[in-house]
Structures are given as structure tokens and as C-alpha cells.
Amino acid sequence: MLKIIGPSISPFVVKVLAAADYKQLAYTHQDFVSTGELSQLNPGTGKIPIVISEGEVVYDSTLILRHFDQLQPSPALLSDDPAIAAQQRMLEDWSDESFYWYNQALRWCPKNEARTIAQNTHFVPKLARSPNRSCGNWSASNPRHRGWGACPTTS
Numbered sequence: 001m002l003k004i005i006g007p008s009i010s011p012f013v014v015k016v017l018a019a020a021d022y023k024q025l026a027y028t029h030q031d032f033v034s035t036g037e038l039s040q041l042n043p044g045t046g047k048i049p050i051v052i053s054e055g056e057v058v059y060d061s062t063l064i065l066r067h068f069d070q071l072q073p074s075p076a077l078l079s080d081d082p083a084i085a086a087q088q089r090m091l092e093d094w095s096d097e098s099f100y101w102y103n104q105a106l107r108w109c110p111k112n113e114a115r116t117i118a119q120n121t122h123f124v125p126k127l128a129r130s131p132n133r134s135c136g137n138w139s140a141s142n143p144r145h146r147g148w149g150a151c152p153t154t155s
Contacts (some may be wrong), residue, residue, distance in 0.1 A: 045059070
């Protein structure tokens with residue numbers, strides 16, 4: 001059985017969960033991961049999602065989906081036609097890199113900020129929580145933060 005690790009509010013974790021469901025793979029999902037556990041499981045980038053498959057640790061949603069296709073070829077996530085499969089991989093990469101920042105901008109816009117804070121609060125230790133300032137306000141006010149300069153303005 002697979003173990004998928006990462007919060008379900010992450011679009012990359014959602015992508016992995018959706019692919020596992022589509023392929024009808026048996027899995028458990030661990031929504032919370034401590035920073036210590038994360039750095040042990042993925043010392044290279046420290047990012048989620050992470051999948052543990054038969055003792056092997058696989059990270060990066062794109063690599064995880066390729067791993068799923070190796071585990072269970074049908075139904076396939078990519079076309080059998082190499083040219084179409086290449087286009088599918090390019091589209092996936094483009095959407096991963098492009099839509100993530102729009103997702104974050106919309107998640108942290110003033111209209112959605114309170115809900116986003118509520119969704120994320122249980123991932124932050126109580127001592128690290130700041131009742132006076134959200135990280136969304138910091139990110140939105142810091143255009144040099146990776147990718148935010150290209151985000152749509154929200155009001």
C-alpha cells in the first residue's frame with residue numbers, strides 16, 4: 001500500500017491523490033508532516049508531496065505520477081503515442097509552474113484570507129502562530145517573493 005504524505009490543500013498533493021484515485025491504487029494519506037520528518041524524507045528539496053512505495057521514497061508530483069504508471073500501467077496517465085505524451089508532459093510542467101502562483105494569489109486575496117488561515121493553522125505550531133499578521137499579507141506585499149510579481153492583482 002502506498003503512503004501519500006502532504007496536506008490536501010496543496011495543489012500538488014491534490015494532483016497525486018487524484019491520480020491515485022483514478023488508477024484505483026490503494027493508499028493511506030498523511031495530511032500533516034513535521035519539518036523534521038519532511039527533511040528526512042526529502043532532504044533534497046524538503047517539499048511535498050512525498051509517496052512511500054514499498055520502502056522507496058518518491059517526491060515531486062510529476063515523478064510520483066510516473067511512478068504510479070510504472071506500478072500500474074492501466075489506466076495510463078499518459079498517451080501511448082510518444083508525441084502526444086510529450087505534449088502532455090509539457091502541459092503538466094507548464095501548469096505546475098504557472099497555475100501554482102495564481103492559486104496562491106487567489107487563496108491569499110483579502111476575500112479568501114480568513115479561510116486560508118483557518119485551513120493552514122493546524123499545520124503551524126502554536127508558538128509560531130502570529131495573531132497579528134498572516135504570511136499571505138507578507139507574500140502579497142513582497143513582490144520579490146518568487147513568482148508574486150507575475151500574479152494577478154486581487155482586491
